[in-house]
Amino acid sequence: MVHKEALVISGLKKYFGHVKANDGIDLVVRTGTIHAIVGENGAGKSTLMNSLFGLHQPDSGEIYLWGEKVLFSSPLQALAHGIGMVHQHFMLVEALSVLENIILGAEPGKGILLNYKNSRKTVEEICHKYGLELDLDALVENVPVGIQQRIEIVKVLYRGARLIILDEPTAVLIPQEIDRMFEILREFKRDGCTVIFITHKLHEVMALADDVTVIRDGRTVGHWPISQVNEKILARQMVGREVVLDLVKEETKPSELILQVQGLQTEQVNGDQSAEDLSFNIRAGEILGIVGVAGNGQDALIEGILGLRKVEKGEILYLGEAINGVNTSHLRQKGISCISADRLKTGLVREFSVRENAILGYQKSKEFVSKLLFHKKKINHYAQQIIKEFQIKTPSLDALITQLSGGNQQKLIIGRELHANPKLIIAVQPTRGVDIGAIEFIYQVLLECRRKNAAILLISNELEEVLSLSDRVAVLYQGRFMGSNAPNRLTKESIGLMMAGVRTEGEGEPV
Ligand SMILES: Nc1ncnc2c1ncn2[C@@H]1O[C@H](COP(=O)(O)OP(=O)(O)O)[C@@H](O)[C@H]1O
Ligand SMILES: [Mg+2]
Structure with missing residues (x-):
């Protein structure tokens, strides 16, 4: 008989110097369920999972795995006990093939070459069973992030994990891939696996989890069956106060043309995607949102505008004046501000x-x-x-x-x-790594700037963010726009298809 609780953690503490990353965590995960762990950035979620996985040694507290008290001193031990982890930051070896990454280190002591054929067969069976398509011979350095994650998942399955932990897995996926991932996780559950799903996106918790535990400031604040909570309750528990999740976006009448980009072609740098003939306008009082899977020309576009990357062709006009190649500090003086994700x-x-x-x-x-x-x-x-x-x-x-x-x-x-009341704001992933409380505030500030007639170029991987803030949304794919439209005329599905390079009916007019 399988133990009723796959995992019980009680009173777990882990300090880094005087940072109390985990300061009394309790967690009960029922066998065969999908359990969500939510908490703001820095709440201590990854630290907790790393303690469980043998990457950290907790300072105190107890861990029971299927009723047995455990404390792992290495991930290998955790793996041997049936725990598999898909990390927030993937841990693949770029120079090796997909197959090599999956089987590497799984069978210590035995020669890899000896078992190569058998291993390949097993991996193929796993991929087939869960519909996780992979080109096993591709080099990892050549596969996109969404696929890298798939490799990590197959790797975990190949090692026979019965408790599968995914740390913020949806951040690198397009909407269709997220739906697909949820289906796969439900299939794991049907097969008797237990899944721990870490996220800060509350709609994902509601869509997927059986139970949820909320962590704040290193402590467990509560746990519930999903039927007893909603997004509002969870947000309040996460932040510790009421959170306004609904944005009030007033109608504005976009007026004066602030930014005109015509046929922008940037130099290619280090194999990075260049901007390929990009054209768009932004008017005062308007937010143009740009979405796309990371690495589809976002950096080239921003750096092209900000004079940080060579523009090979095309024109960038700010208030009618060409600003090609003007450096960032001069642009600031002219009233162009940039908020970037890469804070440090x-x-x-x-x-x-x-x-x-x-x-x-x-x-x-x-x-x-x-x-x-x-x-x-x-x-x-x-x-x-x-x-x-x-x-x-x-x-x-x-x-x-x-x-x-x-x-x-x-x-x-x-x-x-924003102190200097800029006329043009370039906001690149303005809320990345920021907690819900601050996100709410940043949204309100951006909408306030829009009200004050600033033109805003918003580039973000958070689809909900772009859809709720923007007046128009354009989808970037391989350096080009696949289409653009008002957010209420787009669906997540149509955007997801465009993000994957498929033309759809929702693509609307030129940007
Ligand atoms: N190796 C480390 N050394 C020092 N501080 C750390 C380390 N890992 C995490 N922290 C700190 O512990 C806290 C919790 O971090 P983390 O577990 O990554 O949070 P979450 O995954 O919920 O975003 C943060 O304040 C973080 O800066
Ligand atoms: Mg984390």
């Missing part, structure tokens, strides 16, 4: 304080400096103002920027970039 790469300087980061890019502005002297008082006042207006939680102005949570770092960038 492009938006902030890790070694700088909150105060220094608050004026980054504007440090030469007359407001702050004259005759090489910084106006300390003005800078302080300005930084304080941003902190207050954008509700940024920071110990002090002198704190290092890295001491702030991701959400607060992002708010600082947004505060800084």
Whole structure:
């Protein structure tokens, strides 16, 4: 008889220095169910799973697997006990083939070559059974992320896992792939497997899970059968206060042409997708959302506009003036702001304080400096103002920027970039890695800018975000637009097809 509970965790603690990543986690996962674990970014979800999987040693607490008390000192041990994990960041060897990645290390002691044929057959059977198509001989470095994830899943199945953990698996998938993944997970369940599904997307929990556990600040705040909760309840539990999930988007009348991009062709850099003859306009008071699977020319488009990548052909006009190749700091002075996802790469300087980061890019502005002297008082006042207006939680102005949570770092960038009332805002994944509370705030700020007649180019992998904020949505595929339309004239399915390069009826007019 299989034990009723696949997994019981009680009082688990794991500290990193004084960061209490897990500070008393309780979790009960019934055998043969799909159990969702939700929590904001940094709540401690991955840490918990890593402790279970033998990647971390917990400081205290107990773990029972099918009734047996366990504590693994390595993932190999966890695997041997039937736990499989699909990590948030894939752990594949790029230079090896798909098949090699799947069977690698699964049979320690036995020569891989010896069993190659048998292994291949087993892998083929697994792929066939679950409809997980894979080209087993392709090199991993040549397969897209969605497929890499499929490899990770087959790898877990190949090792015979009975408890399968997926850490934020839907982030890299298009809507159709997400639906497909949910079907596969339900099939695992029918086969008697137990699934732990980690996410911060509440509609996914509602669509898939039997039970849900919410984690906040390293602690379990509660667990429920799915029939007893809804998205609103879960959001409140996650954040610890009421959350407004519905956006109020007023009608605006897009007016003056702010940005015109005509036939943009960018240089190809390091095998990255270039922009291929992209044309579009954005007017004042309008949000143009661009979606696409990552790596379809988003970077080329942004870097082309911001003067960070060579434009080979085409014209970029801002208020009627050509800005091809103008550098970012000049663009700022002209009223173009950029909010980027890669906070610690492009938006902030890790070694700088909150105060220094608050004026980054504007440090030469007359407001702050004259005759090489910084106006300390003005800078302080300005930084304080941003902190207050954008509700940024920071110990002090002198704190290092890295001491702030991701959400607060992002708010600082947004505060800084929007302070000067820009006419054009380029928002690239503005809510990536940001918790629900901050997301709500960022959405409201962007809509406020739209109300104040800014033109906004929104580029994001979060489909819901683009659909709810944008006035028009364009789908990018291999550097070109597959189509564009008003969000209410598009369905998730039609967008998903376009993201996969299939032309549909929903593609509408030119952008
Ligand atoms: N190896 C580590 N060293 C130090 N701090 C860590 C480490 N791993 C995670 N943390 C911190 O622990 C907290 C929980 O992180 P994590 O478990 O990744 O959260 P989640 O997966 O819910 O987003 C965060 O504050 C994170 O910065
Ligand atoms: Mg995580």
